[in-house]
Structures are given as C-alpha cells and as structure tokens.
Amino acid sequence: MVESLDAVFHALASEPRRTILGALAQGERTVGDVADRFDISLAAISKHLKVLEGAGLVERSTRGRTTVCRLRAEPLAEVREWVTFYERFWTTRLDQLEQLLTEEERG
Numbered sequence: 001m002v003e004s005l006d007a008v009f010h011a012l013a014s015e016p017r018r019t020i021l022g023a024l025a026q027g028e029r030t031v032g033d034v035a036d037r038f039d040i041s042l043a044a045i046s047k048h049l050k051v052l053e054g055a056g057l058v059e060r061s062t063r064g065r066t067t068v069c070r071l072r073a074e075p076l077a078e079v080r081e082w083v084t085f086y087e088r089f090w091t092t093r094l095d096q097l098e099q100l101l102t103e104e105e106r107g
Helices: 002-012 015-025 029-038 042-054 074-106
Strands: 058-063 064-070
Touching: 002 015, 002 042, 002 064, 015 042, 015 058, 015 064, 029 042, 029 064, 042 058, 064 074
Parallel strands: none
Antiparallel strands: 058 064
16 A cells, blocks of 8 residues: 555646646546646656556546546545544644643643
8 A cells, every 4th residue: 555655646746747637537538638738748748647547546548549548536545544544643633732731721
C-alpha cells in the first residue's frame, strides 16, 4: 500500500495532472481532448498520462486510431483512508488540548 500511496501522491503533486483527473472525472476523453486543455506539447501530456497510469489513476485504451483515457478512482480511496487516519489523530489531539485548556481556565 505504501508504494501505491507514494505513486498516487507523486501523481497528485502536479497541477496539470490534477487538472487532467478533474477532466476525466467528468467522463472519458481522448488524449487529444486532454491535450486541448493545455498550452503544452502532446509529448508532455503523454508523460503526465504515463505518471497517472503508473499510479493506477488513469486507464488508456485504443479504439481504432484513437486513444481514450478514463479515470480509475480506486487508488484515491487509499489516499482517503490515509488522510482519515490522520484527521482522527488530530481531532483527538485537539479535543485533548481543548479539555486541558478548559480545565486550566477553571482551576
């Protein structure tokens, strides 16, 4: 799981890749459609898609001469689990701090 989380966080660290994921969340897109959203080369878009594919976030398929991309959101569930663990951790810590401060005010 750690390896896949590293790949997902690496993929999400790039604004263009997050934008690509946002577009794919609305439905399948051809590589050309994805590239049209950016002012960068098709080769650069292809590299971004390769990183997203490596993280398991994007799946590419060929239909005739067209390459179609679709979002695979399952790896994001692992990210959500990881973030939720730390959210609970910090919520507990902040609740304890609040309790200590309240006790200090009364005492």
